[in-house]
Amino acid sequence: MLESRHIRTFQEVVREGSYSGAARALGYTQPAITQQMKALERAVGMPLFVRAGRGLQLTEAGTVLARHAEVIVGDLTAAQQQLRALARLESGLVRICAFPSANATLVPDAMARLLATHPGVRVELQEAEPPESVHRLVRGESDIALAFTYPGPQAEMPEELVEVPLMEDLLTVLLPTGHPLVRHHAVRLEDLSNERWIAGCPRCRANLLHLCAEEGFVPDIVFSTDDNLAVQSLVAAGVGIALMPALVLSFLCHSKVTGRVVARQPTRKVSAYVLRDHLRIPAVELVTEELKAAAATRVGC
Known part of the structure; x- marks a missing residue:
């Protein structure tokens, strides 16, 4: 040789x-x-x-x-x-696969910080709800997956993945601005038992059903979509109300929609997932740290 x-x-x-x-x-x-x-x-x-x-x-x-x-x-x-x-982090490509509200909030904040200090690092952004985002990571189609989980039993994660907790994201109710409960700082789910509801992705829909069951009612779900902007438009149009994460409030686009905290303050956990070996790749480690820093500024949303 x-x-x-x-x-x-x-x-x-x-x-x-x-x-x-x-x-x-x-x-x-x-x-x-x-x-x-x-x-x-x-x-x-x-x-x-x-x-x-x-x-x-x-x-x-x-x-x-x-x-x-x-x-x-x-x-x-x-x-x-x-x-x-x-x-030396003068170059490098990192592929992130994240759910929509993270792509609209955490990722831009992290990328602004990243490019200020390491302008040679490039990011390719993909969008998928969990668990698909994590599946893409395992298949080698991305380097970092952003996903969320709700309280309760969780599917077992592959051993080759490392979870990096980012934040606890409060859940809020989106209401039309003329709704009687808008005048309250926080609303109780049981006070919304007679409302029509708009559900999100399958994981979010399951959590909505679980929370409502704990309050003794089954929500009347009239529409389902994982498009956050569509949810806002549907609420503004009076089609129904929605249970949404607080991250969504930072890009609330409709003047006819108001977000209110749920009284019992349910949350979802937002985490980054990385293949164990990839944490030794400088650019992947750097982007993960920037996502942690971006999330830290939003704790308590």
Whole structure:
């Protein structure tokens, strides 16, 4: 097998025309250069140089190797430069897969911080609700997955994943601005038992049903969508009310919609998930830390 250090030394011998010249250029001793060239000739299986007066002349095998050595050394040098850039966080691509309200809040905050300090790092953003976001991570389609869980039994996570808790996100009720309960700072779910409801993703819908069951009623769900903007429009149009995370309130677009905290203050846990081995990748570790910092500014939302 050809070793890269031998190829580099060979290229210098060709450039200088002698072992002694290569030794001076590389800061080695001449015997060290000789030993490396002997090792390279053993790997090739034939001589690379013959003596020509006081200098060296390439054999046919040496000529073939010399033609390729420049490309090999150039590629190795380029690879080393790119790897050093990745290690120093001067470059790198991180793929994030997150649920919609995180994409609209946590991710932009984290990216603003990231680009202020490490402008060479690039981010590719995907969108999926859990558990699909986590499945993409396991399949190797993303590097970081943002997902949320509600209190209660949880599906077991694959052993190769590391959970990085980010925040507890309060749940709120979206009401039309003319609703009688808007005048209250907090509302009780039992006071909304006769309302029509708009449900979110399957995981959110299950949590809504669970919370309402604890209050002794079954919500009348007339519409289901995981589109946060659509939910707001539906509430504004009077179609129904919705139980939404507080993160959504930061990009509430409709003047005809008002968010109110639920009296018992239910929450969902928002976490980042990363493959255990990927935490050693500098850019992935950095982006994870920036997501933690972004979430810390929203604790208590």
